[in-house]
Structures are given as structure tokens and as C-alpha cells.
Amino acid sequence: MNTRMRRAAVAVAATAMAVSLAACGSAKESGDKAKDSGGGKKGDELKIGLLLPENQTARYEKFDKPLIEKKISELTNGKAEVVYANAKQDATVQNQQVDTMITNKVDVLIVDAVDSKAIAGGVKRAKDAGIPVVAFDRLAEGPIDAYTSFDNEEVGRVQGKALLDALGANAKAGQIVMMNGAITDPNAKLFKQGAKSVLEGKVNIGKEYDTKEWKPENANANMEAAISALGKDKIVGVYSANDGMAGGIITALKAAGLAKLPPVTGQDAELAGVQRIVAGEQFMSVYKPYAPEAAAAAEMAVKLAKGEKLDAIAKSKVDSPTTKGVPTVLVPVVSLTKDNIKDTVLKDGVYTIDEICTAKYKAACDAAGLKK
Incomplete structure (x- = not known):
């Protein structure tokens, strides 16, 4: 190869290398930008x-x-x-x-x-x-x-309003117990704020608890302590932040031998909670x-x-x-009571009549008009 041809080949190779490097740099830069912007992910294979x-x-x-x-x-x-x-x-x-x-x-x-x-x-x-x-x-x-x-404050407001509705003229005839959720859950604070915005000044809060870990057994122990401190006949209602705790609370109230259970709130529309509502043991839940x-x-x-x-x-x-x-x-959330079970958890397919109305609850379901 003569000198002129050798120089031409070197020039072409250098140009090709420069283009290649530039392209690599551009691709890298583009990739970095895609990565920075959250792009570059797989399509649907996530x-x-x-x-x-x-x-x-x-x-x-x-x-x-x-x-x-x-x-x-x-x-x-x-x-x-x-x-x-x-x-x-x-x-x-x-x-x-x-x-x-x-x-x-x-x-x-x-x-x-x-x-x-x-x-x-x-x-x-x-x-x-x-x-x-x-x-x-x-x-x-x-x-x-x-x-x-x-809307977690709204959850508390819905619970508080339902409790006031259930108490009616008896709102200040005795004392209520507030069974709030776990302090590690930021929602529990919002539930409490919402409930208190409705309840304060309209009821007498005799005892209030922040229940450890949302556990029914802890709510049960707290309720036993509240009954001992206040007297079973002085408790006119219970604010319970969720259905699991409501179960523990109602167990304690039954064990205390109350002639009639006071209204108890709840949240989550758990099956056991819905069944207690049908049976008249729990007043309401919040259907989310x-x-x-x-x-x-x-x-x-x-x-x-x-x-x-x-x-x-x-x-x-x-x-x-x-x-x-x-x-x-x-x-948004909905206040769930015996009156709207058909229009909420049944209509949305959360539960079936057969799941709610087991043999234990059949008579209560019939009385509530919950039939196939």
C-alpha cells in the first residue's frame, strides 16, 4: 500500500472510531438520562x-x-x-x-x-x-x-357521628370509652382526631386508650380495666377504632354481665364485625x-x-x-349499619348471604331482611 493510500485508510479508520465513540457516549448519556428520569425499565415485565x-x-x-x-x-x-x-x-x-x-x-x-x-x-x-x-x-x-x-380523619368523623346517632338523648347520660388504635400507625391518630372533632363536648369520655398493636386481646384487657374503673352501668357507648378491637371489647362487656350492650363502633367491615352488626352486638363499622x-x-x-x-x-x-x-x-368511606348491608358489602360482592348468615346468625338475618 502506497503512502497516500495508507494515510487515507488511517483517516477513514480514525473517523469511524470517532463516530463509534461519539455514538457510545451518546448512548451512555441517553441511558443515564433515562435512568435518572425513571425510564429505561422493562415494558410490562415488571x-x-x-x-x-x-x-x-x-x-x-x-x-x-x-x-x-x-x-x-x-x-x-x-x-x-x-x-x-x-x-x-x-x-x-x-x-x-x-x-x-x-x-x-x-x-x-x-x-x-x-x-x-x-x-x-x-x-x-x-x-x-x-x-x-x-x-x-x-x-x-x-x-x-x-x-x-x-380519608382517615373522615373515618373518625363517620365513627363519631354514628356513635352520637346511636346514643341520641343518652349521649351525656353516662360515660363513653375511647379505644384508639396503635400509636405506631399514623392512621390511628387521624381516626382519633376525626372522632374527637365530633364527640368532644357532646359526650363524657370516661376512659381513653391507645391500644397496643391493634390486638383484640389488648382491647379486651383495656375494656375490662375501664369497666372496673367506671362501673359497667355507667358506660353508655364505646368508640372502637376497628372491628378486631370491637370484638375484644364486646367480649369484655358480655363477661361483665350487662343487661344491654352499649353501642360499639368499628372499622374495616370484617365478616365477624358484619355478623355482630346483624346480631345487634356492634352498632356500626366503616366500610372502606x-x-x-x-x-x-x-x-x-x-x-x-x-x-x-x-x-x-x-x-x-x-x-x-x-x-x-x-x-x-x-x-371515600361509608358508615355501615344493619340498614345498608345489602347496599354495601353484599352489593359489592365482598361477602355473600351464605357467608354472613350462617346458622348462628340465621334468625338475626331473617329479622334484618337478609335473605337470598
Whole structure:
């Protein structure tokens, strides 16, 4: 090869190398930008982590988990994998589960925190690993990307109003007991605030408890203490933050030998709670349509995993103690009493007549007009 031809070949090779390097640099830069903006994820072949807090309350395993899984499957043409774990009310275990999800390289994480403060470190570790986090049902601390729940102060207001309606003219004839939820659950504080905004000044609050871990047995022990302190005949009503605790409370009231049970509130429309309402042992529950909440969590998770914006889903924003302006979906709630069982949990297919009206409750169901 002569000198001129050699120089031409070198020039062509150099140009090709420069173009190649530029293209590589451009691709890398484009990839980095996609990564920074949350893009570059797989299409529908996503791996979505789901962490739920406990299995004492029926809703998590019976409703939330299958509803979220179903919606994610619909949104991803059945191609997404949901990796599930339940912390069984242990905040330390839940933080370990977050680390496992990070190791498994999930694309997004849905977390219902056992303890909203304790989970903050896990949320930060997930974010540092490039994994967006959706706070489900409870407003977790740390750098969360989205949040969905019910209007929790409204839950308390609905409970408080129902209790006042049940008490009527007897609202100040004696004392009520307030059985609030766990202090580790930020929702419990909101339930209490909402209830007190309705009840204060209109009832006499004889005893008030923040019940450890939402456990029925703890509510039962607290109620026994309240009965001992106030006298069984002085208690005209009980504010119970959820149905599980209402069961423990009613057991204590029955054991005390009351001639007539005072009205007791609840929340979650658990099957046992609905049956107690039919039987006249529990006055009300708060029915929270789980499907819209689960759908919102699934939609936000899928969009975040794909690097898409949440504007079309999250129409409002909330502030947590650590993060401002979190995109949020809040779902409305319904006061469930004997009068609207047909129009709520039966109409929505949460339960069937056969599930509610077992042999033990058949007579009460007949009296309430709950028949096939």
C-alpha cells in the first residue's frame, strides 16, 4: 500500500472510531438520562414488591393482596411478577423484607408500614437503589413517591357521628370509652382526631386508650380495666377504632354481665364485625371499598416502575413528617349499619348471604331482611 493510500485508510479508520465513540457516549448519556428520569425499565415485565404489615386484621390477606395482584396483572397483560411478604406486625422484620426486595431488584415497592417512622430507613435504602416507593394505606415516612389511603380523619368523623346517632338523648347520660388504635400507625391518630372533632363536648369520655398493636386481646384487657374503673352501668357507648378491637371489647362487656350492650363502633367491615352488626352486638363499622384503594396503589406502582408521571391518577398531595407534596389518592368511606348491608358489602360482592348468615346468625338475618 502506497503512502497516500495508507494515510487515507488511517483517516477513514480514525473517523469511524470517532463516530463509534461519539455514538457510545451518546448512548451512555441517553441511558443515564433515562435512568435518572425513571425510564429505561422493562415494558410490562415488571417485578413489583408488596409488603403488608400484619395478618391479625382480615383485610390484608383477604382483600388487599389479591386485589392489588389482580389489578397489576390487568395493567401489565399478566406479565408482571408480584413479590409478596407480610411482616406479621414486626417493624424490624419489615425493614429486613425491604432489604430483600432491594436485593431481588424489584422495579417498584408498595409498602403498608407496620411502623411509619421505623420504615423510613428502608424507604431511603430503596430510593438509593433506584426503587420508587408507594406508601399504601398508611403514610410511611422517608422519601416516598406516592401514597394512597382513605380519608382517615373522615373515618373518625363517620365513627363519631354514628356513635352520637346511636346514643341520641343518652349521649351525656353516662360515660363513653375511647379505644384508639396503635400509636405506631399514623392512621390511628387521624381516626382519633376525626372522632374527637365530633364527640368532644357532646359526650363524657370516661376512659381513653391507645391500644397496643391493634390486638383484640389488648382491647379486651383495656375494656375490662375501664369497666372496673367506671362501673359497667355507667358506660353508655364505646368508640372502637376497628372491628378486631370491637370484638375484644364486646367480649369484655358480655363477661361483665350487662343487661344491654352499649353501642360499639368499628372499622374495616370484617365478616365477624358484619355478623355482630346483624346480631345487634356492634352498632356500626366503616366500610372502606378496598378495590379502589388497591387499584390506585397498583396503577401508581406500574407507572412509577415505567418512569411515567402520576398526574392522571393522583389529583391531590399530602405532606408526611419527612416528605412534602406526595402525590396522593384518597378514597371515600361509608358508615355501615344493619340498614345498608345489602347496599354495601353484599352489593359489592365482598361477602355473600351464605357467608354472613350462617346458622348462628340465621334468625338475626331473617329479622334484618337478609335473605337470598
